[in-house]
Amino acid sequence: MAINWFKYSAPTTFYPLAGKLIPWFAISSAILFAVGLYIGFVVAPSDATQGEFYRIIFIHVPSSIISMFLYLIMAGYAALGLIFNTRLSSMMASAIAPTGALFAFISLWTGALWGKPMWGAWWVWDARLTSELILLFLYLGFIALHASIDDPRRADRAAALLAIVGSVNVPIIYFSVKWWNTLHQGSTIKYSGTSMHIAMQQAMFTMLAACWLYAIAIALMRVRSIILEREKNTKWITELAEVK
C-alpha cells in the first residue's frame, strides 16, 4: 500500500493527526514509566559493588541517549526544512529543541547525583558528562538563535544551518573530549556492563521506551502550538473546532 507521505507533511493534515496521536503516546508513556520503575526498584536486585545507587542509571542512561538522538533528529528535520523548504519540518525542529535540552539537563543532573556517592564529588570531568554538557550548550545555542530572530523564516533557516554544523561537530567534539579524558587519566563512568542482571536490562529498556514516548508526545504537543501560531492567518485554522 502506497502511503502518501507528502499528505502528512502538510500542517493541515498533520495538525489533527498529531492531536489524535498525543493521548496514545502519553498514556503508553505513563504506563511504561510505572512498569519501568516497578522493575527497576522492586524486581531488580541491588548491585554487588554499587549498592542501591546504580538505580539512578534507569533515568540517567535513557535521558543521555535521548538527548543525543533528539539532537540528530532535530538537525535532520532542520535540514529537511532548509533543503526542501517544508514548513512542518522546521516547526518540528524547533518543537524538539526544548525537550532535547531538558533531557540533556536531566542527564547531567542525575549524572552528578550518581557521581557523588561513587567518586565523592558532584562533578567529575568525565568524557561522557563533559560531552553531555557541550551538547546542552549546543541546544541552548539553537534555542537562543531561534529566539533572537524575529522573522520566523529566517529564524528557521539560520537555526537549521547551526544545527547541521553542530551535528557535524558532535562526533569531533565527542572524540576530542574522550581523548582529552584518557590523556588526563580521568575517571570514566563504567556501568555494570556485561554482568548486568536481566531485570536491570528490562528496567532500562522500559524506561528508555517510556522516555521516548514522552519525548514524542511532548514534541507533538508543542508543534501543534507552533502550527497554530505560524498559520494563524490561514483559513483552515479559523475553521478549526477548538478555535470556534
Place this chain on the structure above:
Amino acid sequence: MGLDIWMRENPLTYIWVGSYAVAFIIFAVEIAMVIHKRKITLQQVRLMREASEEE
C-alpha cells in the same frame, strides 16, 4: 559530611528525591508550559479571528 552519611544510610530516598523526583518535576513543568502555551496561542488565534470577522 552529614549529607554523605545520610546518603549512605538512605540510598533509595537519595535516589528518589535527588534524581527521579527532579526528573518528574521537570517533566511536569514542561507539560504545564506546553499546555499553557497552547491555551495562550488558541486565545490569540480566536482574537485574530474575531478581529477579522468584525472588519
Place this chain on the structure above:
Amino acid sequence: MKKLSLFSLLLLVIRRDLVLAMRRRADVLTTLFFFVMVVSLFPLGVGPEMDMLRKMAPGVLWVAALLASMLSLGRLFSADYLDGTLEQMLLAPQSLSVLVLGKMASHWMVSGLPLVLMTPVLGLQFDMSVEAIGVLMLSLLLGTPILSMVGAIGAALTLGLRGGGVLLSLLVLPLCIPVLIFGTGAVQAVTSGLNVSSHLSLMGALLVLALAFTPWVTAQALRISME
C-alpha cells in the same frame, strides 16, 4: 575590462580588508590588548607559584585567544552589512565562498596572527620552556585560523541581531572545543616529553576540514541572514 580570476579576487578581498584594518588600527589593537590583559590577569588571580603557572600557561593562552577572537568576530561582516557592501558581495558573479574565504583570511591576519606573534612574550611571563613556547606558537598558528573560520559561520548567522555579540560567543564557543583540546594537548605533550606530532596533525586535519567546508557554509548563512 579584464575578468578577474578567482585567485586575484581572493587577493583583492584580503588586500581590501587589510587596508581597512590598517586605517582603523584601534580595532586591531584593542583585540591584542585584550589578549595580553586577560593572560596577565591569571597570575594575579591564582597566585605567583611558578610551577602552577607553567602548567596552566597553555590553557590560559588558548582560552584567552579564543575569547579575543570572539571579540573581533562581531566586526567581521557587520561593517559590510551596514554600508551595503555585503549586498554587492552576494551578487558577485564569481563565487561568494571565495569572497568569504578572503574575509576569513584577512580576519585571521588581523586578529589571529598578532596573538601568535605575541605568544613568546606572554609565555615568558609564565616561565614556559623554549620548546613549549615553540609548540604553543605552532598550535596557535594552526588553530587560530580554525577559530576565524568557524567563528565566521556564527558571525554570519547573528548578522544584524540584537545582542549579536553575546549570542555569537554562545554559538561558536562550544564548536571550538576540539581546537582548544588539541591545542593545549600539544603543549602538555611536549612538556611531559611525549610526541607532539599526533596533536598537531589532528589540528592540521581540523584546519583542512574547516577550509573545505566553512567558506561555503558561511556563504549560505550570509544568504539566509540577508533575506
Place this chain on the structure above:
Amino acid sequence: MLEVSNLACSRGDHRLFSGLCFALSPGQIMQVQGANGSGKTSLLRTLCGFISPDKGCISWGGTDVRELAEDYFAQMMYLGHLNAIKDELSALENLRISAGLSGMELSEADAIAALRRMGLKGRERLPTKVLSQGQRRRVSLARLLVNDARLWVLDEPLAALDVGAVALIGELIREHLAGGGMVIFTTHQPLVVAGMEMRSLSLS
C-alpha cells in the same frame, strides 16, 4: 529577457504583493511605483535573489534565475539604498574594489575617467568620509559606468542628487537602453529619459 510570472512576496505575516507578472525586453525601462511600504524595495530585492519569493518564478532568458545563480548575477547590477562605499577608502579605491567584487579588473585610468564623468574631478583620491551625501551617491553611481551588466536594478538612484546629476543619470540610462540594456527602478523624483517609452508597474 527578464520575465516575472505570478510572483508573490510577503514580509512576516504581511502579504506585500501577489500574482505579479511582467516582462522586460532589451531596450526597455520600467519604473516601479507605489506608496511607502507597498513592497517596491522588496520586489527589487527579490529580483536580486536576496529574498526568495513565496510563489512564482523569475526567469532570465527563459531559465529560472535560481538555476542560473552566478551567471545571472554576472549580467545584472543592483544599486540599493545603501551606497556600499567605505568611508576609509578614497573614491578611486572604492570604485576599483566594487568593480573587483563584480569580477572586473578596472584600471586606474578607467576608474578616474568614470569618476570625472560623474563630476568628481579632483576628489578621486580623497577619503569618501570628507565627501557630501550627494557626492558619495555619485561615487556609488559611478559603478554604472564601469559595468557591462545588461540589467540595471536601481532602488532610488536619484536620492540626494542635485539637478545636474539627475540629468546625467537620465543620460546614462538612455545610453544603456540604446545599447540593448534594461532598467528597472524606483524613484520619488521625476526622471526624464529622452526618447524612451517609460513603462510603469504599480504595486498597491
